[in-house]
Amino acid sequence: MDSAKEKIAENFGNQYSTYSEIWKIIDEKWEHQLHRDLHAAAYYLNPRFKWEDDFSTHVEVKKGLYACMERLISDSSDFNQADAQMDEYRYKRGLFGMRAAQNSYKTRPPVEWWDQFGDHIPELRAFAVKILGLTCSSSACERNWSTFNQVHTKRRNRLSAIKLNSLVFIMFNKKLKFRKSRLQKKEDNLIFDNVSSDDEWIAEPNADDGESVDARDELALVVDEMDNEFRGVDLTVGTKEDNEARENEGDDNENDITNLDTHEEDDRLSFED
Structure with a gap:
């Protein structure tokens, strides 16, 4: 970084007044983010x-x-x-x-x-x-900018920089809180209301064919378990609380943004004229 700054100064003829502002920007980013x-x-x-x-x-x-x-x-x-x-x-x-x-x-x-x-x-x-062996990654920055894009839309494009940062801070940490709450849950009650049944082909037990009813029931149970495992039911369904939380997450974020727009009187979060 020092070599880059010296090269910049050299390109500006080593006149401090011409490159001082550029150095100031570099130093600010370097001290707070890169150093x-x-x-x-x-x-x-x-x-x-x-x-x-x-x-x-x-x-x-x-x-x-x-x-x-x-x-x-x-x-x-x-x-x-x-x-x-x-x-x-x-x-x-x-x-x-x-x-x-x-x-x-x-x-x-x-x-x-x-x-x-x-x-x-x-x-x-x-x-x-x-x-x-450590490698650099911009994934955290990409996730952060994705949240910025959700907040800074065409309808809400006059937010001040401070207010925009505050909204992103709220949304990002709400997602982290939601993830943490899911990891702490011990319940694993699956909802099968939306899972289609594929057992129509299984015939009702018939006492005349010589096979016991218990054996047929056991076979049907095994087939159901294999079918559910094959179709990945555990990946397509979740707990009732999780589904409700996913549906309400977007509404909660929008309510937080609306509350900040209408009730926040702090100068730090005020609109710019």
């Missing part, structure tokens, strides 16, 4: 960055590294071992000093590189693989 301890730890443990001359020695890098170690290495003995093994990595000792390791750290994925050449420091290798 995390995991980023610092991955930066330190990636040899492609660590072994370069322009590696940043800022104190925040070390703080982020050890913050992740304290959280992800629960065993105190493993923590001390990983901390002591840092010098092996920092000064390219052991397998790290071999020509194969030196020739491949810029081109090989860092997780594979650590797995291949970190055998002599197993505790630190396990931590490095865990950190560098």
Whole structure:
């Protein structure tokens, strides 16, 4: 990020008045959304960055590294071992000093590189693989924007940014609350009112054909169970409370939005003129 900011300043002729506003926007996003301890730890443990001359020695890098170690290495003995093994990595000792390791750290994925050449420091290798193996995902942002689209419609397109954020906060957390309540329920009463019956072909028991009534009833029960399992009844029906909750969820969200529109007097949630 520092390199990107310096490039921006260079493109603006290194005149602070011309790029200061851009830097301000970048710093705001970086500090509140992108600057995390995991980023610092991955930066330190990636040899492609660590072994370069322009590696940043800022104190925040070390703080982020050890913050992740304290959280992800629960065993105190493993923590001390990983901390002591840092010098092996920092000064390219052991397998790290071999020509194969030196020739491949810029081109090989860092997780594979650590797995291949970190055998002599197993505790630190396990931590490095865990950190560098994490992948970035935008799924949470996509779910958040999906909620924004539900709130910010053509009919409701003059909401202020603060009020829009509040509405999304309510809707998103109501969904989480509903999911949590479903997980906590112990009842599993299935509703078969809407399940079609496919047992018309089963004939009534006849005492003249020589087969006992109990045997026929048992066979019919087994067939019904197999048929329900095949058609996935457990996936198509649910509890009565769940069905009612799904039907009322949309109405509850709309009521919350309406109440905020008509009764909220807080300046933080007011319409913009």
